[in-house]
Amino acid sequence: NKKAFIFDLDGVIVDTAKYHFLAWQKIAQSLNINFTHEDNELLKGVSRVRSLDIILGLGNVQASQEDKDKWLIQKNEDYLSYLVDMNESEILPGVLKILKLLKDKNQGIALGSASKNARPILEKTGILSYFDVIVDGNDVTNAKPDPEVFLKAAQLLNIDAKNSIVFEDSVAGIQAANIGGMVSVGIGEETILHEAQYIFKDFTEISSEFIEKLIG
């Protein structure tokens, strides 16, 4: 059986949340907005534009489109500066083993991410070649929990949604997979990701047997 295994990027393959946080924090500080690690949770899986709106909302700040555009550019330039030295050591534990297993088993492998920086991150970490299909923030109009990003990935792999498995660390991403009629696998805390069909703390907890069972 050939199934589609669709991976979210940030928080699933690499721990980029810490860099997004640092970059957003600079913007927040410059606007005198208190932005905490807890607030950062709200931004997981959320697009860049929407993230800025959430942060401005935290501080009750109204801004012109011109200012917003400027801050979005600043945020991304700063974020990219943290990625300059990124390499394979930043791939989260257990991910590579699962990617290799899926390749060995000739499964469809896709990326389904809200990020517009997905390709350079896959290149820098040396895993671009594992992915048959990449659907990212440049390719979709509807953000998670809309299933568009995952449905597009499955479609490009020519595999039905019901034969697709999504790995996600965000609530919106799990909801997107569920709405799309796919198998949802949460990577992270059970308390947060309880809507997922399966939940694991990280990829080291996912066994070959589990993957083989999903392949069927």
Ligand code: BG6
């Ligand atoms: C998601 C992240 O994957 O991508 C969000 O979880 C991020 O934190 C979003 O804002 C957009 O990413 P980027 O790289 O296009 O700013």
Ligand code: MG
């Ligand atoms: Mg994520």
